Amino acid sequence: MNPLRWGLVPQILVGVVLGAFLGALVPGAGEAVGLLGRLFVGMLKAVAPLLVLLLVMSAIANRHERGGDARRTFLTLLLYLAGTVCAALVGVLLSFAFPQTLVLVAAAEGSPPAAVGSVLADVLFKLVDNPVRALLEGNFLGCLTWAVLLGISFRRAPASFREHLETLAGGVSDVVRYVIRLAPVGIFGLVAYAVATTGISALADYATLALLLVSAMLVVALLVNPLIVLLVTQRNPYPVVLRCLEESGITAFFTRSSAANIPVNLALAKKLGISEELYSVTIPIGATVNMAGAAITITTLTLAAANTLGIEASLASALVLCVVSALAACGASGVPSGSLLLIPLACSLFGIPLDVAMQVVAVGFVISVIQDSAETALNSSTDVVYTWAVDNAPLRQ
Template sequence: MTPTLLQRYMNGSLVLQIIIGICAGILLALFAPETALSLTFLGSLFVSALKAVAPILVFVLVASAIANQQKGTHTNLKPVIHLYLIGTLLAATTAVVISVLFPTTLVLASTDIQATPPEGILEVLNTLLFKIVDNPVNAIVTGNFIGILAWGLGLGFALQHANKSTKSTLHDVSSAITKIVHIVIRFAPIGIFGLVAQTVAETGFSALLGYSQLLLVLIGCMLFVALAVNPALVYFKLRTNPYPLVFKCLRESGVTAFFTRSSAANIPVNMELCKQLDLHEDTYAVSIPLGATINMAGASITITILTLAAVHTLGIEFDIATAILLSVVAAVSACGASGVAGGSLLLIPLACGLFGVPNEVAMQVVAIGFIIGVVQDSAETALNSSTDVLFTAAACRAAEQKQ
């Protein structure tokens, strides 16, 4: 029986289809921008579908993984969390070094930003704490993944003493939702086609030319972390060539995250990739949604580089001790960054406060961040999200080597 066009599409190479979607989106936007803008609903529909299924997926998968966990099973969560925190701190430190080597001057102007940044680290930590104890229904509705994770863990532990039929039902529900996620992800090429067409048609990237040096420093730093710092951490963990795993994570997680610009929306993609890599479900069911909240290397880079650009522009001198403190503040603040587009930018005034940068200037830097966000936030999310899978895989395979 000859396969239908839909069957060929569903069984084809997802990466190849995404590449074709990107190229088609760029060409359509360049030669028929009005048509490209009329197809923006394709991208919005795809991102909305991911965001809709992600909260339920995380809640059920986490609860099922914990409830069905066998006694004495090691979930490898501790080493994953260590990698998350060390990776975020190293990314911030790398950003400090690169900012000193390649200082950037910003052109500041009076700009109003309709947003309220946090006043200090305590406020960031306070927000995280209240997210943990959020109402479970509200957490699912609003996409509060730290709250979803907390309730999923709680329900899972409570159901560990349930009868086998209850655990089996929960596992079946988890498998069913995973299949729905798989179907949504198969339409990624069409969604990314719409996102690329919309971005190129609306901006043409002309607005980014005035900030080319800042973008080069930002993207260069993120590439260095993705291709040098993270592989070094993985090599330290596995003692084998890390690049096949690094490139697979960047290709199959980073590309999708680049265009959705949302760590939360990329959770289903990462779950699917972890399944392909044959990782321990009890580990990635928790580590992936947790990584979308606390594994924020890209966010720490953005906070650090934009803050030091403001400091350099104003001619403020700083010492190594202050730079190290900035790295710590950026890493901690990044963990409080929202899992949605632009989540890290409102934390810049917090970091600027370390150097006495006026809040009016800091908010102008935030405005610049939104201008370059088409590229900056996309690259930031790609680094953050792909690293979630990379570090989870590294921890799982390191545990396998010890067995």
């Protein structure tokens, strides 16, 4: 059988296996082919802002009049927030059931935010960013703001102009499809580089912590998310949940960037038959604010730090931690390990000093090859799951 005729997911799995073998057996070659992975992620990040801008602008400018679009978008955002809070709660409950302590390492570098307000203020300022700078820096919230405003304005434009706009959006979508076809090669490079540079030995001291994080994320992906979808749609959620994990979660696991996975999610949403007016808005927003995996990471590592210092976390403080972690996670950057610098913010609730909190961040970087990959897979696949749920909800018009 010709491997080139296999589906994209089997080809990606072959790339994973070959990359792991190359990185383990020939580390020098693994580091070299890592360039392929970085190029793949770079191409996704380069095309994603332009795709979001044109796709949303065209969808709004050309959409037919129908009610409920704003309401469905708002409901999707509510699901994002509810899912993130539920994920934080799962992280807290599992941390209470299986308490962890840390072997602290040298402090990580970086400037964590001082308060949740500063994180949310940063999100608001991203919304009103200069459109050119938003495109250049990959600020999807800024791109989305300008796309919505221009799309509304262009609804009054001549039909020929709106048709050209739709053609332009289709052209960029074609470029995205070409880039996604390179996923097996790109992921081959990413896996080879990760295995060659990190290996397995670095994870040995933190194996139970990594296992707890991944278990919490699996609970959310396979139990919490399906329950939410069932409540919203009153339909069997697992066919869509598993397909989203397969087609979105796998690529997000290896790219470790919600932003880079936006083109993948947009293509998947189209294949699932979701309304373009809905997914063209909610998928880019979800890449920034729907951060269930980040909420799990923040709560779990914060409670592990408290256990390490002998600080007892009460139920009330744990519930406050859930809310703070969910709000902070909404501002987590859509880049690899973007949630880790929010841990000191959560640690401050328990009076944990900044220097200790930054050591916890360093622990997060040690296990990030597992933690951040699973986190991004959960975050990104959930964007499509919740959007599909709202699009298929029996809402009254």
